[in-house]
Amino acid sequence: GSGPATEPAAGPAANGPAKAVLQTDWYAQPEHGGFYQALAKGFYAEEGLDVEIRPGANMNAIPQMVALGRVDFALGAMDSLVIQRARGIPLVSLFPYFQHDPQCVLFHPQSGIKRLEDLDGREVMFQPGMIYTDFLQRAMGLDLKLLPMDWSLARFTNDESFVQQCFLTSEPVVLRRQGFDPGVIPMSESGFDPYRHVYANDELVATQPEMVAGFIRASIRGWRDFMNGDPTPAFGLIMQNNPQQSVALMEDTLAQMKRHSLTEGDVEAGEALGQVNLMRVRRLVQQLDDIGLLDRPVTAQEIIALSVLPASLVVGASHGPG
Amino acid sequence: MNKPAAKSLPWRALAWPSAFGIAMLALWYAAVLWGGLPEYQLPAPHRVVAEGLNEAPTLWSGLLQTLYACVLGFTASVAGGLLLSILLASSNWAYQGIYPYVLMLKMMPIIVLAPIIIIWFGQGIASITVITFLICFFPIVANTTMGLRSIDRDLAALFQVYAATPAQSLLHLRIPAALPYFFTGLKVAAALTPIGALYGDTVAGMGSGSQAGLGFVVVIFSSQLKVPALYAAAFTACAIGFLFVGLVNLLSWWALRRWHESYLGEEA
Amino acid sequence: MNKPAAKSLPWRALAWPSAFGIAMLALWYAAVLWGGLPEYQLPAPHRVVAEGLNEAPTLWSGLLQTLYACVLGFTASVAGGLLLSILLASSNWAYQGIYPYVLMLKMMPIIVLAPIIIIWFGQGIASITVITFLICFFPIVANTTMGLRSIDRDLAALFQVYAATPAQSLLHLRIPAALPYFFTGLKVAAALTPIGALYGDTVAGMGSGSQAGLGFVVVIFSSQLKVPALYAAAFTACAIGFLFVGLVNLLSWWALRRWHESYLGEEA
Amino acid sequence: MGRPGLPERPTRADAGASPTAVAPLDRGQPALIELAGVGKTFDGRTKVLDGIDLALPRGELLALIGPSGCGKSTLLKLIAGLVRQSAGRIVVGGGAPAEAEGKLGFVFQDANLLPWLNALDNVALPLKLMGAPKAKRRQTAREMLDMVGLSRVPDHYPRELSGGMRMRVSIARALATGPEILLLDEPFGALDEMTRNSLNEELLRLREQQRWTAVFVTHSVSEAVFLSSRIAVLAANPGRVHTTKRIDLPFPRTARTRELPDFHALVAEVTRSLHNVPGQTA
């Protein structure tokens, strides 16, 4: 430390708050609420962090930006990270902020779809490269005629047989406001059930474990506060970043998030906010390996940043550090 | 018989576009009224206007941001395109050796280049400018190069007789002679500019607050099925394009009106 | 001094591109070796080749699919662009009245038009063709229109003296005279074609099995961070572009070699 | 050099009449080309022609002669309907100049060839525009090229021809259709004296078959006297008719005509009046 010796150089406060960038996976929306809440209420600052939340629609460059340290943290689905890890890209999962991926199938009730198996032989508009697609096709043997996702609802509203991917909390809300009553089935019902998580690169975890741990603590605190407390501070920041959000819309979304218990998962089954179950992770790895998406086998220990994750949040450790 | 009036800026020329515009509008209304399409499929023109006004603050800040990106991207395309053309037209080996790689750069899908661009230039205006440049520069290069290589043999001989340096030939012969081609390329580039900036915005933009351009607005409106507002945003983007094309036309008129066939009346 | 050899197809001309290609490859390797970039950022050339071979079946079927879309889209652009240019250059009112709307069509973000296109033309090759057309046709229109409007006044007078019908003037004067512009526009359109088809693929394509074009392949490789394979796919798309540009160059050489400055040697 | 099968004007039935019958000017006839008080101002600033009165009966061969820039080319273009007059009235063949298009042959001051056609195709072009069948077109074009001494270079492109050769292609093109009215803007200016004289004679020979009415510009007084039935000497700034002189040398004229004392007297007279023209620019 080159700072004045009046303070112990241990804390990040020695050189002012540590800067950190969180790259989200879309424009600002309540699905990122916990992070905005943590920012708005100063939870990050309390951990000595100066966090910038950076929205964007550019999904494809984000893992590379994290791997190269251009941003510190990013949001994503754990299945992608497993595949990337297997490809030798040094990314690790920090903690899940959604216990189950809110990725769903959206359809009109008239289409007669009741289960994911009913998609067999149909045209579906999915984001190309979404790993669910491979699972549905290869593990479940469904015959899907894939259309690339265009991030619009125009065709859905025009065609009663149209089926597309959606985010549990987004498109259905928009559609209900337009007077539709769409059917929704979470993709995780397929049995392929990745977490939605925050990830970083190996180097950051290795060199600044304190900062990362602080970020995790503050984020989880933010999420807890956002889901159970008053979401207004986060709403304020979100609207400031994305004028297209309105309080009403955000409340609808939040209600959906609560209804589906996105952050806490199935509490009765022992799931909790921020918790990672290594059994689930192993199953996920196994499933990915079974459908041939892994270049090499990877272990749960490689994928999860156990060194910075509070032990209380890790379950299912059959061996290795707890 | 089909040349624009020589020498005077065709303000009168607004008559025909207006007439056609009214006809298109009528057609549009007819489609809305009798086509039986719901508003989220094809909104009526007045609804587009209304929603546009409704979303005016968003559109306005998006417009400013995208306009900024367009100005930077277009300027970069013009400067870069011109320099590249001069290099390409300067010698056979440059033309044969470099052109294929310029083409390759042009043909590389942006989605492939985007990660590299963002890593190098960071998320935000710099990357958007680069993407806009990549989308816009090629028409300028292709046209200007063709123009620079189509020099009248006799005029070239004249410059040779007077032992003009390559720089003099370029400045006094090749560039003036290439102007009609250059402006044609410029017009194409101008029309591509808002598209490039919008696309750049969705790929490399910061989707927050005052830094969100029209690309962001378009994506959000589209995902929220705000179709009239989406159309308003698209027309806003078109307005930028018209601004650029208009500027290019003005420049082209100013540079060519005295001598180029495309601006001369039938007489003389 | 910087004109290609007249009259003979420049097979020799492969020398310079090859030399530059080798230099670029060396540079690429240097960047990989000393730039310290990981493979997911910049894969070594041989890795691209290896992964390309590895994914050969996917690339091959994507190539065929995209090539098909390119052929359709390019043909549509050429035919549509040519017809539109002739219409635009046929009279002042058409030019002034229609050009702005052609421009507007060009400047409309595809993301806005895509839903309408898909509703009208259905998912698949028809819509991809339309999107490719929308991306490619404008350079042809802008260039050909400029060419058709830049007719030498004296030659126009000659045709007037012989009471040539508008169709005759078009066929025997305006079109031949506009060829240098037309081919320049064609070259730009050819370079845009694979981009258009790829983009159309990601917007309106079918992503399964043999119907998945390179656009789909690129998006998937990109989202899975299969970077060497991604580069291989991008180069495959470039190959289509080169095929088209090469064809255009051949055609242009054939049509212009006897008389246009850009193909004449310095003598005579 | 009188070749068989030169194209005949398709619109006239009496092409077989005795050649000499053409020579006396049909002065009683209404004028085929008539200009009355014609003026031309460019861009509202440059007054180029002013008060031009000219009447050409059918069969007339009018030579225009005058200082550089006096408006000769402009006058030809007015008659061809390529430029619209600012003042006065122009009647060609009983109607507006534009209506006479298609009956015209025009040799422009520059050769004005299509760069993408070879010599033969350039000559054949007007025949193509008139819908002549391909074989006929090629045959006529070949004969015309032959007449102007270019039978060896039918496949040369304009850029491969010398300046004089280009002008001769242009002359061949204008004559190929057997036009009713022939407008020639310094057609022989780029040619050497021998080629020029022989083409002059060829032209008059052709006239006996084709019987066009012609207006031609020349800077050579002797050429004007040799070819024309009337000479108009123009003055410049603004261009106007200074004098006209009827040339009553008998038709048919041949190389011998140039040796007549009358010929020399006329050349001298026209030269004199040319020297008196005001508005010489140099």
Add this chain to the structure above:
Amino acid sequence: MGRPGLPERPTRADAGASPTAVAPLDRGQPALIELAGVGKTFDGRTKVLDGIDLALPRGELLALIGPSGCGKSTLLKLIAGLVRQSAGRIVVGGGAPAEAEGKLGFVFQDANLLPWLNALDNVALPLKLMGAPKAKRRQTAREMLDMVGLSRVPDHYPRELSGGMRMRVSIARALATGPEILLLDEPFGALDEMTRNSLNEELLRLREQQRWTAVFVTHSVSEAVFLSSRIAVLAANPGRVHTTKRIDLPFPRTARTRELPDFHALVAEVTRSLHNVPGQTA
């Protein structure tokens, strides 16, 4: 019309010497322009020039005369280094033709003006290329335009000029730099006789100040005799020197020269030798 301040060739110090001192040809001097066995074949098929031997001492005024298409323009371009010979050797000013560029003035057969510059700027162009300061450029260009009788139209663009006016701009441009070597390709062909004669005289007057060595093409034998110190008559197919004729009329020559009996005798003699030239194409 002899104007003050005409541009002097900047490379010669003795420009102030008595004009008449130029007239006698410096026959002892080594040739400034020398062609030995020069041939030119286009595309390996068309033999245009063959075995041309010519040597021009400094100060020579060589007229080229010959049938259309015999290779006169090609010969000028060879001397200017614009076209490379297929056979033989060309030395200009002691080196290859290309090295002499910049000391040349060239009037092309077509006016060859830049369409985007007006008359004045077209004339000033070579001065600009030589780096003359702007004021000097404009002054010289104005004087030159004045000399060719175009002082009224400095701001006209080429398309607003008549054919003859365009040629005169081109002549003014070639003279503006006071070149060491002047190559003129039918410079006066598009001009009426009076303008032509007066420009001929102007040219000779200018030569007394600028002292260029010139090769010029003309189709007018009397112009050739009037202007030149030697005439080369070319034959065609392939182009070769048929005869050369020294013109020993005394300098300075004026309008009076045309009235000398010697003048007429020379014109008649050259015309005769021209008539004997083989390869006439028409």
